Amino acid sequence: MTERSGPQAHGATADVRGGPGSDPLAAATLPGRLGAGTGDNLHIGYRRVSLRFAGVTGVVGAAAVLLVLLGPLGALLAHLTPGTVRAALAGPGALQPLVTSVEASAVSLGVLVVVGTPLAWAMARGRLPAPRAWETGVLVPLLMPPLVIGLLLVFLAGPATPVGQGLAHVHLSASNTFFALVVAETYESAPYYVLGAEAAFAGVDRELEEHAALLGDSPARAFRRITLPLAAPGLASALSMAWARAIGAFGAVIIIAYHPYGLPMQIWVTLQQSGLAAALPFALVLLVVALPLPLVAYVWTARARSDTVAGPSGVADVAPAGWATRPVRARR
Amino acid sequence: MLTADVTVERRDLTVQVDLTVPAGTVVALYGPSGAGKSTLLAAIAGLVPLHAGSVWLGDRLLATGSAARRHAGGGLPLRDRGVGLLAQRPGLFPHLDAAANIGYALPGGGRDPRVGRLAEALDLTDLLAARPGRLSGGQCQRVALARVLAAEPRVLLLDEPFTGLDPELRARVSMLLAEEVARRQVPTLLVTHDLADAQRGADRIAVLDKGRCLQVDDPVRVVAAPATVRVAALVGYRALVPARLVQGAPVAGGRGAPPSSSGPLVPPGASILGVHPDRLVMDAGRASQAPVTAWLQATVTAVRAAGAGMQAEMELQDGSIVPLAIAPGVPVPAPGERLPVGVADAPWFDAAGDLVGERSEAGARLQGWG
Numbered sequence: 001m002t003e004r005s006g007p008q009a010h011g012a013t014a015d016v017r018g019g020p021g022s023d024p025l026a027a028a029t030l031p032g033r034l035g036a037g038t039g040d041n042l043h044i045g046y047r048r049v050s051l052r053f054a055g056v057t058g059v060v061g062a063a064a065v066l067l068v069l070l071g072p073l074g075a076l077l078a079h080l081t082p083g084t085v086r087a088a089l090a091g092p093g094a095l096q097p098l099v100t101s102v103e104a105s106a107v108s109l110g111v112l113v114v115v116g117t118p119l120a121w122a123m124a125r126g127r128l129p130a131p132r133a134w135e136t137g138v139l140v141p142l143l144m145p146p147l148v149i150g151l152l153l154v155f156l157a158g159p160a161t162p163v164g165q166g167l168a169h170v171h172l173s174a175s176n177t178f179f180a181l182v183v184a185e186t187y188e189s190a191p192y193y194v195l196g197a198e199a200a201f202a203g204v205d206r207e208l209e210e211h212a213a214l215l216g217d218s219p220a221r222a223f224r225r226i227t228l229p230l231a232a233p234g235l236a237s238a239l240s241m242a243w244a245r246a247i248g249a250f251g252a253v254i255i256i257a258y259h260p261y262g263l264p265m266q267i268w269v270t271l272q273q274s275g276l277a278a279a280l281p282f283a284l285v286l287l288v289v290a291l292p293l294p295l296v297a298y299v300w301t302a303r304a305r306s307d308t309v310a311g312p313s314g315v316a317d318v319a320p321a322g323w324a325t326r327p328v329r330a331r332r
Numbered sequence: 333m334l335t336a337d338v339t340v341e342r343r344d345l346t347v348q349v350d351l352t353v354p355a356g357t358v359v360a361l362y363g364p365s366g367a368g369k370s371t372l373l374a375a376i377a378g379l380v381p382l383h384a385g386s387v388w389l390g391d392r393l394l395a396t397g398s399a400a401r402r403h404a405g406g407g408l409p410l411r412d413r414g415v416g417l418l419a420q421r422p423g424l425f426p427h428l429d430a431a432a433n434i435g436y437a438l439p440g441g442g443r444d445p446r447v448g449r450l451a452e453a454l455d456l457t458d459l460l461a462a463r464p465g466r467l468s469g470g471q472c473q474r475v476a477l478a479r480v481l482a483a484e485p486r487v488l489l490l491d492e493p494f495t496g497l498d499p500e501l502r503a504r505v506s507m508l509l510a511e512e513v514a515r516r517q518v519p520t521l522l523v524t525h526d527l528a529d530a531q532r533g534a535d536r537i538a539v540l541d542k543g544r545c546l547q548v549d550d551p552v553r554v555v556a557a558p559a560t561v562r563v564a565a566l567v568g569y570r571a572l573v574p575a576r577l578v579q580g581a582p583v584a585g586g587r588g589a590p591p592s593s594s595g596p597l598v599p600p601g602a603s604i605l606g607v608h609p610d611r612l613v614m615d616a617g618r619a620s621q622a623p624v625t626a627w628l629q630a631t632v633t634a635v636r637a638a639g640a641g642m643q644a645e646m647e648l649q650d651g652s653i654v655p656l657a658i659a660p661g662v663p664v665p666a667p668g669e670r671l672p673v674g675v676a677d678a679p680w681f682d683a684a685g686d687l688v689g690e691r692s693e694a695g696a697r698l699q700g701w702g
Contacts, residue, residue, distance in 0.1 A: 210379055211423045213410035215437040215483050229427050 073287070080280055088281035097266035098285055104178060104262060105246040108185040112193045112242055117235070120197030121227075125206075142191035146251020149187050153256050157183070176259045184252035189245040196238025200231040233297075233304040240297035244290045263289070334487050334519040338385040339397065340368075340375045346383075347371050347543035353487075353519035358509075359548070360534035361523045363566060368543040369523040370420060373489045376521065377417045378410050389414070389487055389519075416485025416518075418493055422476035424464035430475045431460040437483035450478040453508050455501065470496035477505065481512055488513070488520040494529050506533050527555075527567055539563050555608070556677075561685040564606045571607040571652035572681070578605055578626040579672075598626075602680035602688040607648070612656045613674040614644075614665075624674035630654075632669045646673055 089095060122128050123135065141149060157163045157174035167174060174180045204227050212222035228235075250264040258265065263286045271279040334353040339346065347368035353359045361369045374380040375395070376387050382397030387407070394415070395407035407413075424433050431442030434451065438444035442460070451457045454474045464472055473496050480488070493509070494502050510533070513520050524530050530537050531551040538548045539558075546566075547559040558564035561572055575598050605626055613624065630646040633653060637643070642658045644665055656673065658664055665671055680688040 205423075207419070207421065207423045208425060210410065211417070211419075212425075212436070214377065214413070214415055214417050215479070216411050218411055226425060230425075 076280060076283060076287070079277075080284060084277070085281045085284060088278065089285070097261045097263045097282070098289065100178070100181070100260050101247050101262035101264075101286075102289060104181040104185055105243060107182045108189060108246045109193075109239060109243055111182070111186055112190055113239070116190060116194045117197055120194050121201050123194075124198045124201035138191050138194045141187050142195075146188055146249065147255065150184065150252035150255025153183065153187065153252060157256075175256055177257070178260060181253060181257035181260065181262060184255075184257050185246040185249045188249040188252055189242040192245050193238050193242035196241060197231070197235050200234025200238060201227065203234060204230045233301040236297040237294070237301050240294040243293050247290045248286065333390060334376070334521070335388040336372075336376050336385075338372070338375050338387060338395075339383045340371055340380055341383045342368065342371050342543075345371075345543045347375070349538075349540070349543075349545045350385075351521075351538060351545065351548070353521055355519050356513060356517040357535040358513055358520040358522055358533055360530035360537045360551075361521060361540055362527060362530045362537050362554075363525065363540035365525055367540040369525075369540050370491055371543075372540070373417070373491055373521060373523055374419075376487075377415045377489055378407065378413055379417075414486035416480040416483055416488045418473075418477050418480050418488075418490045420491045422464075422472040424467075424472055424475055424479075426464050429461050429463050430456060430467065433464065433475055434460075434478040434482050436479055444482070446482050447478075450482055453504070454478050455504065468496075470498075470501070473497065474501070474505070481508075484516065486518065488518050489523075490520065491523045492525070493522065494524070494526070494533075509533065539566055541566060557679060557687060558606065559687050561604060561606070561681050564608075564679065564681070568610070569606040569608045570654045571648050571650065573605045573607055573628060573648060573650050573652070575603045575605060575680075577628060577649045579628070599680050599689050601682050603683045604681040604685070605675065606679045606681065607652075607654055607675055608678070609655045609657070611676045611678060612646070612654060613676055614656060614658065614662060614671060624676050625678045625680075626675050627672045628675060630671055630673045632665045632667050632671065634667055635664055646671070 119134075119138075123131065123138075128134050144152075153174065155161065157167065159165075159168070159173060159175055164174060167179075172179050174183050208226050208230070209222050212226045213219070217225060247262075248264055249262075250268070253262065253265060254268065261269065263282060267279045267282045267286065270282060333355050335351075336353075337350040339348045345366070345368055349368075349372055351359065351372075361372065363369055371380060375382055378395055382395055384397040386396040386398070387394040393407060394413050424430075425436065428436070429442065431447050431451070433442075434456075435442040435444045435447040438446060440447075447460070448457070451460055454477065456471070456474055456478060459467060459471055459475070464475070467475065473493070477490075477493060480490075488509075490509070493505060497505060509520070512518065522530070522533055524533075534551060536548055537551050537554045539546045539554060541562060546563045547554060549557070549559075554563070555567045558567055558569065561569075564572065578598065607628070628648055630648050632644050633647045634645040635642060635658075636645075638655075638657065641660065642664050644656045644658055646654050646656050648654060682688050
């Protein structure tokens with residue numbers, strides 16, 4: 001039993017992550033199958049060896065992937081000394097882009113939570129007419145190159161357009177303003193949040209909401225007591241992913257919000273003016289701001305999942321949708 | 333009183349049932365799997381829309397399938413129905429511990445005194461701090477039942493409440509249910525595919541098959557006087573024997589049984605005899621005291637231990653095989669032996685499969701059924 005489930009389980013994880021680790025595993029189990037009929041003991045022994053081989057190959061493969069993925073991070077740290085970082089950040093106004101970026105991303109995320117959460121819930125529960133259209137609509141910003149988004153935003157909301165003129169009436173402009181930065185970041189991060197939140201809500205068993213209603217809960221109360229807590233880990237990871245996208249948004253930002261400088265623009269401008277070495281400290285700052293939230297959310301999601309995954313009681317299927325499944329959905 | 337006259341369209345089946353459950357009584361919905369029992373329960377609870385008909389609890393309209401009212405959501409919102417549903421899947425809230433699950437509908441939540449009382453009654457006290465993921469299937473079932481009872485519903489709908497429970501807990505749960513039903517006078521519907529469960533817990537049994545209610549009767553009569561051959565088959569009749577194979581007296585050459593005094597009591601119009609294993613007698617001497625309706629020729633195909641006694645498999649002349657418990661003191665027959673078996677107080681059916689004669693009096697009159 002364990003002999004069988006081992007490679008399958010490994011293969012499944014590898015598939016979700018889309019890593020190349022799945023292929024050596026699948027290939028390594030093949031000789032085991034071919035070995036059938038050569039006597040039970042020999043067969044089992046052969047399989048065990050092949051599994052061990054598969055395990056080693058898998059670990060080596062995964063390590064290689066990790067190395068490639070984390071390589072740039074290592075390079076960054078190798079090229080920085082505390083002194084250069086301190087010097088770069090001590091300059092007058094050097095921290096202003098950080099403040100701008102954090103503020104704009106926070107506002108973007110606020111907008112996403114307020115508008116995107118109900119949308120994601122409605123999509124997950126099939127409450128919208130033409131569900132495919134909504135999903136496509138959410139996917140479009142993800143599929144479009146950010147630069148193109150920026151260009152199209154100029155044509156949609158630039159000062160000369162009706163939308164731009166409407167904005168001017170409320171003293172807003174979607175061109176080289178803080179507001180423009182928020183708009184660009186929202187466009188770039190919205191799909192990550194909405195699709196992630198949709199998966200999180202879809203992972204909550206509807207029967208549980210019905211039970212809550214039969215026990216006297218209004219829909220709003222059941223949402224607060226059942227749906228939200230069960231979807232929370234998935235929502236958190238969606239939100240942190242959106243945070244990382246928003247704070248690192250560059251393509252659309254460079255077109256419609258060159259000013260005020262956020263961190264990505266600061267890196268770009270420093271790179272243009274002073275070269276690679278001068279830009280690196282700001283890259284470190286951007287990473288330090290962007291990464292912790294997703295990592296915390298990831299750890300929380302993993303813990304919440306191990307808490308709610310059930311034994312024989314039939315509640316296993318309500319494990320919150322989380323990080324592992326989200327990128328798969330987004331890529332669809 | 334719960335009154336349900338409903339039609340529910342399922343993909344493969346139309347469930348059409350008219351049922352009344354008086355306050356303080358338990359009606360068991362008994363039938364094979366796929367008969368529509370759980371669908372009916374879900375429809376009454378409001379989880380499945382009605383195609384037609386209505387569900388009333390007293391003078392409150394819970395659900396309706398009429399076009400005029402359907403725009404209003406087909407009846408009361410779930411939270412106002414006062415329905416306590418124990419579903420087949422317990423549906424516990426995985427992020428709450430057992431205590432919080434049980435106390436979900438209570439103002440005090442998991443710390444409400446009622447939680448402790450119910451947990452004690454259902455032997456859950458040690459598990460109150462555990463999340464559902466750590467509980468076994470039977471424990472989840474009991475937590476779910478406690479959650480339903482704690483909410484003090486106005487109607488109880490229980491889907492297989494005894495599955496996954498060992499005999500001691502089964503007795504405990506059925507006692508608790510009987511107490512609750514009697515104390516709060518709740519109409520209760522209990523779904524089961526086990527006739528013993530239905531007879532243990534219910535005042536009346538509704539036999540469901542293919543979405544239709546074939547018979548609603550008290551637990552004795554449903555077996556003593558099945559309305560049709562289909563009901564007979566569902567409540568445990570193992571053979572339906574043509575009248576021509578029935579004899580008035582045991583065939584000579586058997587165990588030297590004396591001929592029965594009466595001739596074959598085939599009522600007018602009857603053509604099929606229902607044979608229930610529990611109503612079979614082998615020893616003619618003892619059988620003479622029981623109201624034997626008819627005798628059948630049978631061949632012993634196997635003999636095996638059953639519980640503390642022995643059991644013989646008897647092949648009747650029409651080819652059907654019926655188990656027969658061998659009473660203490662009766663010599664155990666050998667496989668291959670041909671024997672007359674008596675059928676005590678068996679129902680007769682006409683060619684169309686309907687029960688012949690009014691058995692309400694006969695059933696009550698005859699010893700052993702009442």
